[in-house]
Amino acid sequence: TYTLQYPAPGSPALAAHMRTLLEQAGFASAENAERGFDHGVFIPFMLAFPQADIPVVEFSLQKALDPAEHLAIGAALAPLRADNVLIMGTGLSYHNLPHFMSGSPATDEPAKAFDAWLTRSVCAPPPERTAQLTHWAQAPGARLCHPREEHLLPLMVAAGAAGQDYGQQIYSDTVLGKALSGYRFG
Template structure:
């Protein structure tokens, strides 16, 4: 996974002007945008080695991109809020330290909307699609399987529901937009769906990214075994 994340810039080719990240670790009453010039880090985990609380990622924010995100969401009928103190959570700074270790591309974080409606997050992605034509890379971070009670730390066998749901996800992202989005709205009915995500916050960043993909088809670009589950990554376009 580390090697794949480090190779993402080469796969993308063009260097983005800015990055918008939707993480499964931030929920707010309304879609909320971090508008800070220099966002700090939020070490939103416990029980890890001491050095993990000393990690740094001094990436610049982009109030201009944050304002653009809010304007696009408002145009789609969504109220938004601004965040002026919360740090970037580990769903942002951990992968970004590997993808762009120089921390030299402006970055903005967008929250999930409380209530976790699949339809609302796909629609939010639709609203944000113009950003892609403006040189903004939109990243969703979560996990394709996130059931804390079923992770197997001896990695002796794969959870069968993670296998089923991963196959379904790979098939789904590759479909044309209308079919893709309908399946994403009905994700809990998919084989292994609710077992893979007892709570959907780690899946919905994918809904936002898929909504923003427009007519671009998706494809699976990474798969590996992680603590007894299959974990995958997907890209749209490019």
């Protein structure tokens, strides 16, 4: 991915508005206009918007990797939806690359169990969804599927921004024996 380019424009005005919303909710933030897009941003956007003709503002995860904090950050950013801003949380419902690439069938069932739990949680009524996602690490197969949170927490931001909208599973497949899902809200 280091050789790929995605020259989408940024939006300093949107970034400033995001910072205002975050600060109003009690979250400190900073801007870095020099940093390029992470592969978790430009790879999905290359597929969804190949012309790179929409402004993109990347939001970094918080250092503590606390799911409740990321759900609250999403809630703080929810007003952007009324301004026709797409809030996209990229990542995977399964992200344990050593197990993924090994092809070991020993991890297939835990991956299916976590994927089923995640789908039930994302599609649950919003208060239940928030409670379950906050404690995702206790789900069956959770730490096998996500030894670290970085590829799951973007979903928390999107779920927090969804407010009272229910989640929907819009993608489901098995790749190399591992269950993978994608979701949308609203």
